[in-house]
Amino acid sequence: MEKIIELKQVFKDYAQAGSPQSVLHDINLEVFPGEFLAIVGPSGNGKSTLLNLITGIDYPTSGEVLVNGTRLQRLSNEQLTRWRGANVGIVFQFFQLLPTLNLLQNILLPMDFLGHLSKIQRKERAEHLLELVGLSPESKRLPSQISGGQQQRAAIARALANDPALIVADEPTGNLDAATAEVVFNLFAHLRDQGKTLVMVTHNEELAAAASRKLEIRSGRIHADILLNRYGGDLL
Numbered sequence: 001m002e003k004i005i006e007l008k009q010v011f012k013d014y015a016q017a018g019s020p021q022s023v024l025h026d027i028n029l030e031v032f033p034g035e036f037l038a039i040v041g042p043s044g045n046g047k048s049t050l051l052n053l054i055t056g057i058d059y060p061t062s063g064e065v066l067v068n069g070t071r072l073q074r075l076s077n078e079q080l081t082r083w084r085g086a087n088v089g090i091v092f093q094f095f096q097l098l099p100t101l102n103l104l105q106n107i108l109l110p111m112d113f114l115g116h117l118s119k120i121q122r123k124e125r126a127e128h129l130l131e132l133v134g135l136s137p138e139s140k141r142l143p144s145q146i147s148g149g150q151q152q153r154a155a156i157a158r159a160l161a162n163d164p165a166l167i168v169a170d171e172p173t174g175n176l177d178a179a180t181a182e183v184v185f186n187l188f189a190h191l192r193d194q195g196k197t198l199v200m201v202t203h204n205e206e207l208a209a210a211a212s213r214k215l216e217i218r219s220g221r222i223h224a225d226i227l228l229n230r231y232g233g234d235l236l
């Protein structure tokens, strides 16, 4: 099967007060379509850095990162932005919706950027995605006018806008209370059941248990890589 993510001998250093701090060491990783990979491990051990390499937000000090067949280091910043818009949907801990746009406009934005669909098709898709995440009645509201859980659902809808091959999430329930986290968590379970490829950093054990595979990062290395039951979490 085609790999959707491949990291080969990846190292990442950050310059700290003149001397390099090694954050990731010799990461070799293959992820296949339909996998739900939960990345776990203690704080400050390199999980977000790993995600940033997969999304091309950051680049490795050495080694190769291939995502959906593209070698990311070969792309210019402009190409990378366009590639990301078409291939990866990103969900952040703090939602990062644009505050001056309503929910419908926030979801339209990635589609407008890519310009693959007609204006009518884009609007229909945005409305469909808002319905999927249960936010149709709120479509005209600004992010500041809805709750954190609703904002995260809108951010998931935005991540799905261009039907990307890969959904990446960094602590998507990290800023939500337990009840709200559960709604977001059920949405990810739904995406998993639809065969979407999901890569997620999480400290939420319930969410990690719903994954098909758990990758534990410690001190910048892969400490454990465990295949879980395909439908490991008993969620829905």
Ligand SMILES: Nc1ncnc2c1ncn2[C@@H]1O[C@H](COP(=O)(O)OP(=O)(O)OP(=O)(O)O)[C@@H](O)[C@H]1O
Residues within 6 Å of the ligand: 014, 015, 023, 041, 042, 043, 044, 045, 046, 047, 048, 049, 050
């Ligand atoms: N842009 C940066 N410049 C310098 N150091 C950085 C940068 N980003 C991360 N680091 C350092 O790299 C290390 C790993 O950080 P990273 O955010 O990847 O950890 P993490 O496992 O995701 O932590 P958490 O669970 O708290 O989010 C930390 O020591 C952090 O201080």
